Amino acid sequence: MLPPDKAIWRPFTQHQTAACSLKVKSGRGTLLTLEDGRELIDAISSWWVNLHGHGHPKIAEAIYQQALKLEHVIFAGFSHDPAEELVKKLQPFLPSHLTRFFYSDNGSTAVEVALKMAYQTFWNRGEKRSTFVAFEGGYHGDTLGAVSVGARSLFNAPFEHLLFDVERVPYPATFFGDPSVEEKDEKALKAFKKIFLDKGSEIAAVIIEPLIQGVAGMRQARPQFLEQMEKIARQSGALLIFDEVMTGFGRTGTFLATDQSGCKPDFICLSKGITGGFLPLALTITTEDVFESFLSNEIGKAFHHGHSYTANPLGCAAAIASLELLKEKPYEKMEERINKEAEALVRHPLVKRARGLGGIFAFDLATEEKGYGSQVGNTYRELVEKEGVLIRPLGETVYVMPPYSISNKELQKVFHTLQGALASL
Numbered sequence: 001m002l003p004p005d006k007a008i009w010r011p012f013t014q015h016q017t018a019a020c021s022l023k024v025k026s027g028r029g030t031l032l033t034l035e036d037g038r039e040l041i042d043a044i045s046s047w048w049v050n051l052h053g054h055g056h057p058k059i060a061e062a063i064y065q066q067a068l069k070l071e072h073v074i075f076a077g078f079s080h081d082p083a084e085e086l087v088k089k090l091q092p093f094l095p096s097h098l099t100r101f102f103y104s105d106n107g108s109t110a111v112e113v114a115l116k117m118a119y120q121t122f123w124n125r126g127e128k129r130s131t132f133v134a135f136e137g138g139y140h141g142d143t144l145g146a147v148s149v150g151a152r153s154l155f156n157a158p159f160e161h162l163l164f165d166v167e168r169v170p171y172p173a174t175f176f177g178d179p180s181v182e183e184k185d186e187k188a189l190k191a192f193k194k195i196f197l198d199k200g201s202e203i204a205a206v207i208i209e210p211l212i213q214g215v216a217g218m219r220q221a222r223p224q225f226l227e228q229m230e231k232i233a234r235q236s237g238a239l240l241i242f243d244e245v246m247t248g249f250g251r252t253g254t255f256l257a258t259d260q261s262g263c264k265p266d267f268i269c270l271s272k273g274i275t276g277g278f279l280p281l282a283l284t285i286t287t288e289d290v291f292e293s294f295l296s297n298e299i300g301k302a303f304h305h306g307h308s309y310t311a312n313p314l315g316c317a318a319a320i321a322s323l324e325l326l327k328e329k330p331y332e333k334m335e336e337r338i339n340k341e342a343e344a345l346v347r348h349p350l351v352k353r354a355r356g357l358g359g360i361f362a363f364d365l366a367t368e369e370k371g372y373g374s375q376v377g378n379t380y381r382e383l384v385e386k387e388g389v390l391i392r393p394l395g396e397t398v399y400v401m402p403p404y405s406i407s408n409k410e411l412q413k414v415f416h417t418l419q420g421a422l423a424s425l
């Protein structure tokens with residue numbers, strides 16, 4: 001029999017060439033303790049999920065107390081306090097036109113649900129709209145629908161024939177002091193407009209990561225870009241899906257990225273930060289209009305979609321506890337805190353296209369190699385890890401997205417380490 005560490009097939013891993021996984025024994029605050037006793041500062045919130053640090057006692061306690069009462073129950077025909085309480089607690093944080101909450105359990109399913117709801121809205125109304133518009137570089141998850149609207153790459157090449165066709169538009173991908181930002185916006189909007197001119201009446205929905213595309217390499221777009229895009233989409237009656245799986249829960253400095261624009265999306269997808277990083281949970285939140293299009297005496301017009309762990313009470317309890325901790329709005333201070341520490345780093349000759357928003361900061365390593373296969377990010381990651389900081393570059397893009405609970409001293413160490421490691425590249 002294989003030893004368990006070999007038997008486990010890991011995500012996004014080429015096992016032939018991958019290094020051994022580091023075994024984590026415990027997490028406390030921003031620190032992860034490894035089996036060999038080393039400590040790492042988690043500068044990426046463990047794949048963007050952790051908000052208040054690891055092992056936060058308030059969230060741990062909330063999960064424990066809920067588990068003693070009710071760990072889980074079927075969510076069709078039944079309800080429970082944690083699911084209702086979480087909606088009540090979330091409402092004041094959200095735009096008031098978003099009134100209907102659909103639970104699932106991860107970011108991909110939150111997106112999948114939005115895509116299916118948007119599509120079925122038109123089907124229910126007897127309108128033929130079957131096209132989605134998405135953005136170059138977009139990432140919306142790993143289930144087939146989510147992959148279809150995401151960027152095509154060598155990662156999903158095997159599935160090409162299984163994916164549905166999508167109209168694609170450039171994403172501006174701007175950065176601090178970008179001299180060509182207006183041009184980029186214009187180019188993207190021109191392409192966007194053309195698609196709507198050609199086939200506006202066939203388009204069901206537009207899906208976008210608002211303000212920042214995560215997986216594509218923390219590529220930014222401005223709020224006015226979102227607003228202009230919305231205007232065009234509205235004229236043809238297409239629905240708007242804002243995938244806030246990464247940007248939600250304060251990552252961009254406001255509770256939602258949507259809050260920085262005047263946009264009124266028809267769907268918002270939330271997951272990652274929702275439980276503070278403790279348990280899998282997701283929400284797809286939509287409007288009265290969309291909800292009403294599913295009301296009928298015909299059973300076939302209902303939304304026939306659900307997961308075994310829909311609205312898991314433990315996840316909801318964790319999310320409620322996490323929202324309590326977010327009441328202080330710790331995310332509002334992140335941008336200033338980060339920019340202060342990043343000042344020296346952004347002037348380094350190996351640092352290109354520095355960018356960031358709220359609690360997210362990124363730059364590209366100024367080397368010849370390009371793209372996801374580039375080794376430079378990996379080399380850099382190893383150098384930084386040796387000094388006690390966990391990062392996970394996206395190709396040559398290096399980013400940090402720490403939990404809001406990171407101390408000033410730890411944040412200083414993160415940026416000091418990033419800078420120091422550049423000298424060894």
Ligand SMILES: *Cc1c(COP(=O)(O)O)cnc(C)c1O
Pocket residue numbers: 106107108109111139140141142209214215243244245246247271272
């Ligand atoms: C991570 C991510 C997803 C997918 O979420 P999973 O929980 O990993 O399935 C979808 N959209 C965006 C923007 C993400 O960053």
